[in-house]
Amino acid sequence: MASKTENKPSSDRLVLNEEALKKAKSSLDDGAVTPHNDGPWVKDIIDLLNGSLATELVCVLRYKRHHYMADGLASPAIAEEFLVHAQEEQGHADRIAERITQLGGEPDFNPATLLERSHADYNDSNDLKEMIRANLIAERVAIxxxxxxxxxxxxxxxTTRRLVEEILNDEQEHAEELKTWLAL
Structure with a gap:
């Protein structure tokens, strides 16, 4: 069964769907949501993104705590990197929230349900190695x-796939860095 935006091949040629292009000229209140990305899966993608938003926010809080609580010989450099990671995770959260609104959804920042919606855990350890380990676990879960x-x-x-791929790349870099620190 063809979707409403599927292009119909004309003698095995790739052609744009003219009806979808005409529809893109209307419904201006939908912003970035055009007939191409207005399918039955939009709500599911918004739900997936809200789960990721919760995960990123929990990661921001965990990294911030670890930044302030890191103690030990190697801790000044690691504490600063925890802060850098927190800022990068906040950037991810902002980009995800923006995409949710572009898709017509509402980003869920409700602190009362943040932990239950997050894929990653919060960690309040005061041990530097345990902080690194907890962050590595969280990065692996995010990956x-x-x-x-x-x-x-x-x-x-x-568009959402590219966003997720970009964030995935950052999370992989974080995990590799944390793996190196864990070996110290």
Whole structure:
């Protein structure tokens, strides 16, 4: 069954769907949501993004706490990196929230349900090695979640998929850095 925006091949040629292009000229209140990305999966993508938003916010809080609580010989450099990671996670959260609103959804910043919606855990350890370990676990969880999202979204929403892939790349870099610190 063809979707409403699927292009119909004309003698095996790739052509744009003219009806979808005409529809893009209307419904201006929908902003970035055009017929191409106005499918039955939009709510699911918004839900996935809200789960990621919760995860990023929990990561910001965990990294911030670890930044202020890091103690020990190697801690000044690591504490500063925890702060850098917190800022990068905040940037991820902001980009995710922006995409949710572009898709017509509402970003869920409700602190009362943040931990239950997050894929990652909060950690209030005062031990530097345990902080690094907890952050590495959280980054690995985020990597797995974002990898699954890339697969789930596929070609349904290229803009969201690219966003998720960019964040996934950052999370992989964080995990490699944390792995190195854990070995110190």
């Amino acid at each position: 797995e979640a974002y990898s699954q999202m890339v697969d789930l979204i596929g070609d349904k929403d290229p």
